[in-house]
Amino acid sequence: MDLKVRWIEKGGDFSDAAKVRKRVFVEEQSYSLEEEFDSLDSVSEHLVLYDKDKEIACGRLIDLGGGAYKLGRIAVDKEYRGRGLGLMLVNLLSEKAEEKGATRLLIGAQTRVVPFYEKLGFVPYGLEYMDGHIPHVDMAKCLDFKDCRWLMFRKNAEAFLARKTIYLTKKVKSAVLRICTLGFGEFYVNGQRITDDLNVPAWTNYEYRDLSKIHMPIYDTLTHRVYYLEYDITSFLKDGENALGVHVGNGFYGQHESRNEGFTRCGDLKLAFSINLIYEDGELERIVSDSTVKVYESYILRTNIYFGEIQNLNNEPEGWNDAGFDDSEWYPPALADAPKSILEKQECPPDRVIRTIQPKLISKKGDHSVYDLGENVAGYPVLKFPEKSRANETALLRIAEEINEDGTLNFFSAGDIHRIQQDFYIHNGKDDSLYYPRFTWHAGRYFEIIGTAEPLEFRVIHTDIKNTSEFESSDDLLNWYYEAYIRTQLNNIHCCVPSDCPHRERLGYTGDGQIASGACMTTLSAKEMFKKWMKDIADNQDRFGGHVQHTAPFYGGGGGPGGWGGAIVIVPYNYYRYYGDTDVLREYYPNMVKYIEYMVSRCEDNLVVREEEGGWCLGDWCTPHNIILIPEPFVNTYYLIKTARITLEVAKILGINKDNEYLNKVIDDCSKAMHDNYFDEKTGSFLEGIQGADAFAADLGLGDERTLKNLVDKYTQIGRFDTGIFGTYILLDVLFKNGYGELAYKLLTNKSKVSFHRMRESGATTLWEEWEGRHSHSHPMFGGSVEHLFSYILGIKNTEGTVGFKDVTIAPADIPSLSYVKGSMLTENGRITVEIDRRNGETRIDAKADDGIIIRRA
Structure with a gap:
């Protein structure tokens, strides 16, 4: 074979590449010409391999911006396969991208060839999708840590110290440290802590683990992701000898003592780093983690995210992280494999x-x-x-x-x-x-x-998330509810994950997170946190079947397919409503459709009746005394209809029509099944109205005019909650939405044993996991209705047809018994403040907003 290589610049004649692609993709794989040749060809660089003068293989390279380059249309003529030409194409395209400053390589691979690209360092992520008629999976390769060795101390270490001596012989203009530790890390230069970041890098679904052996076995294929950190360390450096010091401890990655869900540690602690230096004379130098790094045992003898630490500071080598330290008795590092995970820079805020x-x-x-x-x-x-x-x-x-x-x-x-x-x-x-x-x-x-x-x-x-809201009223209990939620929610945001509780479980339960997502977005500066957590949820959706795990990052845990799995639809949609970000809908729309398909696969006669074998299939949760009367299929089918409707709305926003017929059929079939199985034609109620059943139905518009009336009559009579974490939010939402604000307010402030009053009177400063207070006393999930304090009691709503609170309508609920309320929320477009005074026999509403926000009155 007389092999020749030819590059074709953007806009050049790529007809030889087109000939190969036509033979391979059109004639052999049955793609149409319209599918194969697209608008990206004109902005791509093309690569063609020749045997003498015959074109035999090709590929293209697209600059996506921001250091990302996409490899594509990699094709080898049939008679030339098995000779390493595919490998050559990928290497040549990758080298060209690196010459242009690439930090990240992307490729959309046919599913059958994913193992080939994995051998070249590419990592699969996201859902399988159809490109034409052939299934594909997206893959990525991070180049920021190219040539960096991954280093460890020893197997099963709880923590370890590492240091690297650096000699500078001339003035440094800029020095940037990129570092990744698995698990948490502390970072020093010349004895000084370079950041006040804690518990970093952020918690993720780090690496592959066999999930078939955990207590509730999972056989899904998930995406694995690891974050690295970037710091400007210029001001910490000096002429001559310098030292980088790193302290690595278990965090979630190395946690191995708490095995409630059957999990063991992800792997042995490790690190990798690079320092990019720009000298004042313009010279560039790159220092990387390698065998010259020294490691030593930590003075921390035990560190566990759940149980705490044992420290013997007698064992801390004095000055270990400073220049001039004698590390001659320290050890060379053991070399470790790089994680086979998506590796990307952490953009979300750290703990502080x-x-x-x-x-x-x-x-x-x-x-x-x-x-x-x-x-x-x-x-x-x-x-x-x-x-x-x-x-x-x-x-x-x-x-x-x-x-x-x-x-x-x-x-x-x-x-x-x-x-x-x-x-x-x-x-x-x-x-x-x-x-x-x-x-x-x-x-x-x-x-x-x-x-x-x-x-x-x-x-x-x-x-590092702040309370950006204010709320006060003439009702002390309502004020307590707001303040307790804020404290509880902040207690439960660590490593950019909204958790269920900050002590016993510390897990990112998707059910808890989705039901409180509106409240959190209303009151806190949570935008970047949710952007990261949505990625966690999507990473923990089965690549092929669409099943969404109950916790994100996945760490086991019980739940149900509706209230928990539905987070993949509800959280991005709430994010869009609050922040006006259509890109998020576009990113997660495929995940939404895949989730709907999964839920349909768990139906019998159009009711959701199961999830995964060996696991839970909960409906509502934490009802009074944990006596759950409302059937699981009823609640899960409610969530299937609810999320299908949201997905249909998202499709309309994005101008996507291909799934409309399917989604409408799911909604119609499941709505009919709910009516046929649970509606009583004689009374107009669903399931006799148990535990908010009529609220679930009314929220979907099911039943008839009696359904809402029965709901109102029941809760007017009992004057308390009988609902769990989902039913409580849905009940209050339906009452407020339909003009029963006074009743919703009375339920929020009722003084029965099933109430927030009970929590407050018990001396609580945070919200409980259960109405009775048996278990955790710091669970934010019952705080979801803090959203209603702003959307209904203060009346701050997006004007119909708008999102992002740039155009708001003030329409407070009619609550005569609440004489005074004032509050504000900080939106993407500025602060909105509302004050309502019902004293002295009249109602006065004062609303104002920062410039650029349109305020309307209902």
Whole structure:
């Protein structure tokens, strides 16, 4: 074979490439000419391989911008296959992209050849899709860490230290560190911490694990993703010798002690990094992680995201992260494989210390002290031993949400005695040493210290998200509900994941997250967090079948296909409503359709009756006393209809028509099944109205005029909730939406045993997981209706036909018994403030907004 290579620039004559593509894709694989040749050909560089003068193979390269290049239309004539030409094409296209500054290579691969591209370092992600009549999967390859070696200390290490000595012989103009640790990392240059970021990189569905062995087995094919961090370290460098220091600890990646869901650690801790230097004379240099890095055991003997840490600061090498340190007794690193995952820069905010609290000493007996923080929060106490304390003195810290009558801590709600959050510190004898966990956080209101150490402060920690809203009213309980939700939600955002609770489970349950997503977007600066979490949800959707896991990132956990899986539709749609971002709808529309198809596959007679074998198939959750009367198929079919309608609306917004007939049929067939199986023609109710059943139906427009009337009559009579996390939100939403604001308000503020009043009267400062308060006392899911405080009680709504709160209509619910309410929310376009005063026999509404926002009155 006399092989020749020819490149064709953009706009050039690519007819030889077209000949190969016509033979391979049109004649052999039956693509039409219209499918094969598209508008991208004119903006692509084309590559053709020849045997003498005969064109035999080709490919194209497209600059997508931002350092991303897409390889495509890679074809080899049939008689030349098996000679390595496909590999040559990919390598030549990749090299050309790198010459142009590519940081990321993309390809849409036919599913059958995914293993070929995997061998070349490409990683599959997202759903399988049809390109013409052939299934494809998108793949990516990150080049930011090219030539970087992945390094580890030893197998099963809880934490380790690493350092790299760097010599600079001339002035540096710019220095950028790109670093990835699996799990969490702390980063230093010349002894100084270079960032106040905590619990980074953000938690993801890191790498492949065999999910068939967990307690509720999963056989799905998921997407795996790892984030790296980028820091400007120019100001930390000096002439001569410098040192990069890294401390790596388990985090979620290496967590192995909590096995409630049957999970073990993802893998052994590792790191990789590069430092890109630009000298003042213009010279470029790139320093990468390699065998010259030195590693050593950490002074942290145990670090666990759930259970806490054991630290012996006597074992911390003094100055280990500074220049001039003698690391001759340190070890060369072990080499590790790079993660076979999508590797990309973290754009979402990190965890940080947000504020501090001064703990109050409430009891002391000998060396046993108990402190009260005054509120249920997430973070950790910072301890200090008294001056002149001897080395090897110890302190044990334990934290809980509740306290017993005898003054001892009650650990039950935060995980019981089997999962106590605790830290154990061994003093190094130095008066200036501070003691706090490095790779976890705790949550609770009370903590105890056994030993002589004392708390300097409690650092409140969560993802760097702020409360951007205000709410106050003449009703103290309504005010408490708002404040408790804000505190609970912030407690539950770590590593850019909205969790169910900040202690016992710490998981990104999709059901909890979707039902509170509107409240969170209304009140907090959560845009970037949700952008990351939507990606987590999509990463945990089965590539081929569309099944959505109950937690994202996936870490096991029970749930149901509707309230939990429906997050793949509801969260992006809410994101669009709040932020006006159509790109998000376009990105996740295929996931929405795939999810609907999955739900239909779990139907019998058009009712959703099952999820995955061996797992749960919940409907509503946390109804009073956990007695669930409302049938699971009813709730899950409600969510199928609801999400199919949203998907149909999204299709209309995007101008997509191909799925309309299918979606309309799903809606019609399932609506008929709901009516035929659950509607009582004599009474007009569904399931006798149990646990909000008529609210679920009315929200879909099912039933007749009696359905809503029966709903109103029932809750007027009982005056309390009998619903779970989904039913409570849906009930209040239906009442507010249909003009029954007074009744919705009375339910929100009712004083029965099934109420927020009960939580408040029990001394709670956060929302409970269950109405009875048996388990977690920091669960945001019952806070979903904080959204209603703004959309209905204050009346701030997008004007019909608009999104993003650039054009709003103020239409507060009629609630005569609420005499005063004032609040504001910060939107993408500015702040909107509403004040309503019903005192003195008249109603006064004052609404204002920042410039650029149109305000209308209903």
